[in-house]
Amino acid sequence: xxxxxxxxxxxxxxxxxxxxxxxxxxxxxxxxxxxxxxxxxxxxxxxxxxxxxxxxxxxxxxxxxxxxxxxxxxxxxxxxxxxxxxxxxxxxxxxxxxxxxxxxxxxxxxxxxxxxxxxxxxxxxxxxxxxxxxxxxxxxxxxxxxxxxxxxxxxxxxxxxxxxxxxxxxxxxxxxxxxxxxxxxxxxxxxxxxxxxxxxxxxxxxxxxxxxxxxxxxxxxxxxxxxxxxxxxxxxxxxxxxxxxxxxxxxxxxxxxxxxxxxxxxxxxxxxxxxxxxxxxxxxxxxxxxxxxxxxxxxxxxxxxxxxxxxxxxxxxxxxxxxxxxxxxxxxxxxxxxxxxxxxxxxxxxxxxxxxxxxxxxxxxxxxxxxxxxxxxxxxxxxxxxxxxxxxxxxxxxxxxxxxxxxxxxxxxxxxxxxxxxxxxxxxxxxxxxxxxxxxxxxxxxxxxxxxxxxxxxxxxxxxxxxxxxxxxxxxxxxxxxxxxxxxxxxxxxxxxxxxxxxxxxxxxxxxxxxxxxxxxx
Amino acid sequence: xxxxxxxxxxxxxxxxxxxxxxxxxxxxxxxxxxxxxxxxxxxxxxxxxxxxxxxxxxxxxxxxxxxxxxxxxxxxxxxxxxxxxxxxxxxxxxxxxxxxxxxxxxxxxxxxxxxxxxxxxxxxxxxxxxxxxxxxxxxxxxxxxxxxxxxxxxxxxxxxxxxxxxxxxxxxxxxxxxxxxxxxxxxxxxxxxxxxxxxxxxxxxxxxxxxxxxxxxxxxxxxxxxxxxxxxxxxxxxxxxxxxxxxx
Numbered sequence: 056x057x058x059x060x061x062x063x064x065x066x067x068x069x070x071x072x073x074x075x076x077x078x079x080x081x082x083x084x085x086x087x088x089x090x091x092x093x094x095x096x097x098x099x100x101x102x103x104x105x106x107x108x109x110x111x112x113x114x115x116x117x118x119x120x121x122x123x124x125x126x127x128x129x130x131x132x133x134x135x136x137x138x139x140x141x142x143x144x145x146x147x148x149x150x151x152x153x154x155x156x157x158x159x160x161x162x163x164x165x166x167x168x169x170x171x172x173x174x175x176x177x178x179x180x181x182x183x184x185x186x187x188x189x190x191x192x193x194x195x196x197x198x199x200x201x202x203x204x205x206x207x208x209x210x211x212x213x214x215x216x217x218x219x220x221x222x223x224x225x226x227x228x229x230x231x232x233x234x235x236x237x238x239x240x241x242x243x244x245x246x247x248x249x250x251x252x253x254x255x256x257x258x259x260x261x262x263x264x265x266x267x268x269x270x271x272x273x274x275x276x277x278x279x280x281x282x283x284x285x286x287x288x289x290x291x292x293x294x295x296x297x298x299x300x301x302x303x304x305x306x307x308x309x310x311x312x313x314x315x316x317x318x319x320x321x322x323x324x325x326x327x328x329x330x331x332x333x334x335x336x337x338x339x340x341x342x343x344x345x346x347x348x349x350x351x352x353x354x355x356x357x358x359x360x361x362x363x364x365x366x367x368x369x370x371x372x373x374x375x376x377x378x379x380x381x382x383x384x385x386x387x388x389x390x391x392x393x394x395x396x397x398x399x400x401x402x403x404x405x406x407x408x409x410x411x412x413x414x415x416x417x418x419x420x421x422x423x424x425x426x427x428x429x430x431x432x433x434x435x436x437x438x439x440x441x442x443x444x445x446x447x448x449x450x451x452x453x454x455x456x457x458x459x460x461x462x463x464x465x466x467x468x469x470x471x472x473x474x475x476x477x478x479x480x481x482x483x484x485x486x487x488x489x490x491x492x493x494x495x496x497x498x499x500x501x502x503x504x505x506x507x508x509x510x511x512x513x514x515x516x517x518x519x520x521x522x523x524x525x526x527x528x529x530x531x532x533x534x535x536x537x538x539x540x541x542x543x544x545x546x547x548x549x550x551x552x553x554x555x556x557x558x559x560x561x562x563x564x565x566x567x568x569x570x571x572x573x574x575x576x577x
Numbered sequence: 578x579x580x581x582x583x584x585x586x587x588x589x590x591x592x593x594x595x596x597x598x599x600x601x602x603x604x605x606x607x608x609x610x611x612x613x614x615x616x617x618x619x620x621x622x623x624x625x626x627x628x629x630x631x632x633x634x635x636x637x638x639x640x641x642x643x644x645x646x647x648x649x650x651x652x653x654x655x656x657x658x659x660x661x662x663x664x665x666x667x668x669x670x671x672x673x674x675x676x677x678x679x680x681x682x683x684x685x686x687x688x689x690x691x692x693x694x695x696x697x698x699x700x701x702x703x704x705x706x707x708x709x710x711x712x713x714x715x716x717x718x719x720x721x722x723x724x725x726x727x728x729x730x731x732x733x734x735x736x737x738x739x740x741x742x743x744x745x746x747x748x749x750x751x752x753x754x755x756x757x758x759x760x761x762x763x764x765x766x767x768x769x770x771x772x773x774x775x776x777x778x779x780x781x782x783x784x785x786x787x788x789x790x791x792x793x794x795x796x797x798x799x800x801x802x803x804x805x806x807x808x809x810x811x812x813x814x815x816x817x818x819x820x821x822x823x824x825x
Contacts, residue, residue: 222637229636242693258758358701435804467786474602474641
């Protein structure tokens with residue numbers, strides 16, 4: 056790829072030096088703690104599923120019992136693994152027996168660490184192999200039914216009813232969508248558990264449940280084969296149950312996950328430590344499952360100004376990149392997010408959009424960038440909306456973006472109708488096809504407006520990363536460095552689910568993932 | 578006697594030609610039958626001279642239509658009656674001067690996106706320092722003491738905060754209105770205030786893209802602001818309303 060923007064490589068390298076410092080500091084805090092959601096994830100990966108008589112998921116029931124005894128610091132897997140050995144029950148049988156108080160985890164004889172760990176590693180190995188099998192299936196499906204050229208067309212369905220979602224998703228896939236995201240019901244991110252079973256009621260979206268994942272995956276596999284192009288499935292690996300969603304996605308072969316290091320802190324007021332620990336484990340799972348993550352920088356620009364705060368997006372991308380790489384994600388799995396959100400009434404706003412989009416393309420050449428459409432300045436005028444979305448698509452094809460979340464002409468009115476989605480797909484196909492190779496033809500004028508804008512944003516990014524590296528990320532977040540949002544270091548939801556690990560903490564999945572993903576043990 | 582000029586129809590290119598355009602999807606396979614189904618559907622709505630100008634296969638047994646037709650009914654402008662916010666719109670400087678001179682103390686405003694709603698775009702546009710569309714938000718006004726509680730705030734928490742800070746006005750923003758989830762939440766909010774005998778202690782302002790002044794009144798609020806509302810419009814309303822209440 057020819058160099059289009061003349062960016063200062065030394066400055067880019069300097070940014071990455073700062074981010075390494077920032078990540079070192081955060082990693083220490085991650086290594087010291089586990090969370091209730093991480094431990095529930097371990098149970099899910101070991102094969103625990105289902106709910107008790109009150110509808111509470113068994114992973115929650117069991118982890119709460121151990122937490123109440125103040126014994127979660129050595130990890131749920133030790134207690135559960137020991138009980139497996141002592142009772143000789145199958146995983147699910149044991150889970151039910153614990154929930155029904157037929158087995159008391161703390162009254163059992165102790166088999167000793169070595170035996171328990173060995174047994175757990177065997178079980179974890181089997182699940183890890185199952186996940187690897189999904190990775191293989193995905194590759195075979197992709198080889199046989201290759202996805203379309205990038206930018207991939209990404210659309211959302213959000214009816215609240217998984218069966219209705221399936222109809223809309225299949226229609227969209229047949230119209231040419233490459234990626235289907237099932238939007239979650241509003242406020243699912245604040246549920247400290249994962250709902251169970253197929254669901255048909257939701258507000259502004261459909262609950263993420265393992266059964267719903269399976270239903271949608273099967274439907275999309277069917278369409279992929281019929282249409283001859285692999286349709287990728289996305290969900291939301293965020294909120295208080297973040298790592299559990301990652302596990303469910305790995306098991307049901309989701310292809311992408313929204314999975315940001317800081318989104319929960321900023322936009323859902325979730326406790327910082329909880330978020331950093333949860334994102335770390337969930338990203339290891341995503342890394343292992345070959346899932347492409349999408350980061351959430353676009354959200355900054357819906358609350359803060361897209362011109363003044365452009366550098367915060369780039370700074371956050373650098374941070375997400377560094378934290379992501381440290382969990383074993385490859386650059387090809389880092390769908391770093393940004394957005395087309397500059398006020399369209401500003402003269403040359405399109406030039407600024409191009410500058411920013413091209414800049415991130417060059418700084419992260421191997422990463423599948425996730426480009427988000429205009430939302431903030433969509434006002435209910437659907438004709439203007441369709442034009443803005445066309446401009447957005449043009450910016451994308453001109454700068455070689457990868458994952459194009461299609462703008463809806465009815466943004467700010469309602470969750471998409473079937474025709475809204477069809478019109479957005481038509482819009483993108485039209486623009487992408489008519490300008491397919493335009494990016495190869497473009498070089499930007501030295502000292503032109505686009506060149507200057509990109510360099511200005513990069514310089515500001517280096518400054519802000521320097522500042523964050525000096526202060527530490529948590530303190531910076533508490534001072535409102537991103538999205539104009541301030542979050543206290545010890546505040547936020549879910550802090551009661553953060554538990555300091557004891558020296559004998561054990562999690563067989565972390566051991567397996569660290570080894571196979573070539574990570575330095577923390 | 579009817580005043581002819583007040584009886585109107587849609588306008589295409591000739592006065593009262595009644596021309597309208599519409600688009601919709603029918604759950605039917607694309608084809609001549611689908612086209613006829615669209616025409617019959619429009620006829621049943623009461624439309625005349627129905628022309629299906631575009632038809633697109635949305636797959637999975639759905640077809641999208643663009644239709645032009647004549648809507649042969651009149652609206653009598655004399656009979657139109659809409660609830661409107663009666664206060665006068667002022668500028669940032671005028672509002673601050675107004676409060677200083679006429680009320681003589683700072684006004685306190687507490688705002689939140691309540692219930693499960695996580696969308697703070699509208700609330701932030703009105704309250705945040707930076708504001709919206711070139712108008713400063715209420716945080717910037719020296720004469721306003723502003724508390725932005727953010728998203729997903731339970732009704733009880735919002736009321737508690739308003740009571741504690743002796744707020745003059747409470748701002749509630751609701752963006753997610755799918756399946757009318759907001760109605761239940763907003764009704765509950767007003768009911769709590771009434772049950773606690775607090776309803777008249779506050780000016781209640783509702784905002785959101787699907788909110789009208791009329792809907793707000795219906796739900797027991799004092800005013801409602803829809804999409805495109807600028808912070809100064811809300812600020813003007815609150816300042817003048819507080820002054821009116823003092824004068825009473």
